[in-house]
Amino acid sequence: MINPTIPSIQATFSHVPNSETLAQLVSTTSAWVVLIAAPTTGYLLDRYARKPILLAAVIIFGAGTSVAFFLDSIYLILATRIFDGIAIAAINVTVPTLITDYYSDGRRESVMGYFTAATSGGGVIAALLGGYIAGSIGWRYIFLVYAVALLFVPFIIRYLTEPDVTKTTSDDEVGRIEAAINIVRNNPAWLLISIYVLVLLAMLTTNLVQIEVPYYLTGGLDVGDGQVGIILSSVSLVAFAMSSLYGQIKQRLRHITIMALSFGVSSVGFIAIATFDTLLPVYLGILTSAVGFGLILPAANDWVAKVVDPEYRGRALSGVTMFMYGGFALSPFLPNPLIDAFGRLGMLRVAGVFLAVVALGLFGLWFRSRDISDEETVLADD
Template sequence: MSAKNQSVTYGRLLTLVLIALVPAFSGALINPTIPAIQNTYSHVPNSETLAQLVSSLSAWIVLIVAPLTGYLLDKYARKPVLLLGVITYGVATSMAFFLDSIYLILLTRVFDGIAVGSLMVTVPTLIADYYSGKRRESVMGYFSAASSGGGVVASLLGGYIASTLGWRYIFLVFAGALLFVPFILRYISEPEVTQETNSEKVGRIEAAVNIVRDNPAWLLISIYALVLLGMLTINLINIEVPFYLTADLGVSDSMVGFMLSTVYAVAFVMALLYGKFKQFLSHVAILAIAFTIASAGFLIITTFDAFGLVYAGVLCSAVGFGVFLPTANDWVASIVDKRYRGRALSGITMFMYGGFALSPFAPDPLIGMYGRLGMLRIAGILLGMIAVALYGFWLIGRTKSGLGAASASD
């Protein structure tokens, strides 16, 4: 490989991987500032709800944008969507710094959701286009690791900026996404797959029929369901466990913040190792082990009432969930025809953010019946049941052609 080609190859890899910082910063940077935003607009009716929406509104927008992005990627091109997503994020989201109205700030969060939704679908699709086999597995892991690592940096940076400069300055950080524009123009080329499929005039209905006919639809639906349940459960660590620690165990907010930052750090390490794990295990085997470890973590959290042991349970869950997203993305990319790759991977993003969006509300009935600790215990049992089912598919696949055999041959 010539020096020029090597430069383009590494530049492309770094650009795709580091763009994961953009959606990671979207929520993690703002979350520490929610109380300050609520305090600033305390005179506005429903100020607490509106302040929470500054963080959560984007997830609901992603649910709408993700499938539309997948359609655009497969129908037209990848690079323009990526470029427009980064520019929208850098310009529209940072405009909140200059706005006084909480409602106008929420409008900028709509654009944030549009940008995040497009990037979270486009980048994995490009990774699947550019790379294959073990290389794709490793790069998918790097992308998820950058997202987790970005969460650590964003959480710490957000708290620091809010306490020193004020919460409004948080939004100026989002303008940094514009730094990716020259690198996208320089290193990201339109994959050959879009040049091939653009000449095929296929309508939406016909495309949907083709996806079901030409791809293992039942397997895709199963993966999407796992993503929804997995992301819903993962977010319980961020939402419900802190309430349990502060209200029942008397743990300080600063200690809870430290604990959550280490969750991102553990997920970062596990995602980096995904490519290594995939050399020895099939997709279904990795998910079975991941759900087992996560289940054990939740059961540890709900069994002991000492912070050290609860913290160990949280880290155990982070180990399990750290390989979850790269596995799901890589699995879908490996089984779907390249003509429908964008739409298929958009399902991962849609159900991932669907889990995040549902997590503040879905546990409420169980909390009402069994309490917060009982709800977390039920979540751990559910994860264990999913793990048992995945082990069953894995064992079936080892003895005859099926789910495990198909994934092992990726």
């Protein structure tokens, strides 16, 4: 929601040294905070309780961020983005953890897909709403929208219950280091790390559509800014649709198969973007990439939740959020060497080939897992 306002924020504080960089940090600071706050949230969820943490996160999100409306210093506005990062980390870790606590099997898979779909749908609304508010009444009013989150507080208090799993583990005196050792010893650590890496790679590449593709659309294909906004909004709509269908897809496919297909489909989209020089096939390539990326996050959350012991679920799921925002935070910087070497289209082509290699590797692991003995079938499926 803030991204459309960055030029206006920069213009307002143009008298401040490095105003352009500071305005961009208004958008990106929270992503870096999430990297620290997500694992801390996971520990607190497993050590204490779920509901109070979600409640505190929503209050921080609504009150701590919206106060920026009243501030006349860009440095103080940046400080409020720290609250935003803390709240985002806590919400994005606590919600999938609660979903896993409340639901099981096919119902859990469907609801996990709805959670990711809500995130994508929120992205569409936020982009459109942010652009409208910034253009009509001023960028400061963007921050007041965050206060709407406070309306959810009474519903959280009234309708959400504390899961039984936290009641049985809250008295556990296992320290943080010992808990980490237990996660590695009692859970498939290699699998968790692999899922986290896949999330990081997915977010790195999917964010290229939001950051780098618009340059190609406006500079190479002479697409107007308004059309670019519609195109990027449609990407979120496609991701919304695919995430909503995750529960049905998971009934027919294994996690590793979904991941392999997702990366494979996304690679086709990137290669199409970099190959064609007319709008229609490029647009279809953009939508194709969104089809693949829309399934990766619900699959990752669901996969991690399935293979980890309940008492470590919060910490394990925090890794998905941490690596997701790590990919967002790194995506503006990591493509630069490839752009310098191959140009923007060449970089997108390299990204497409890389995604194809990841997909082939996952398909190879899937074929190999079919030969695993019956005793290892559960792990292979997960």
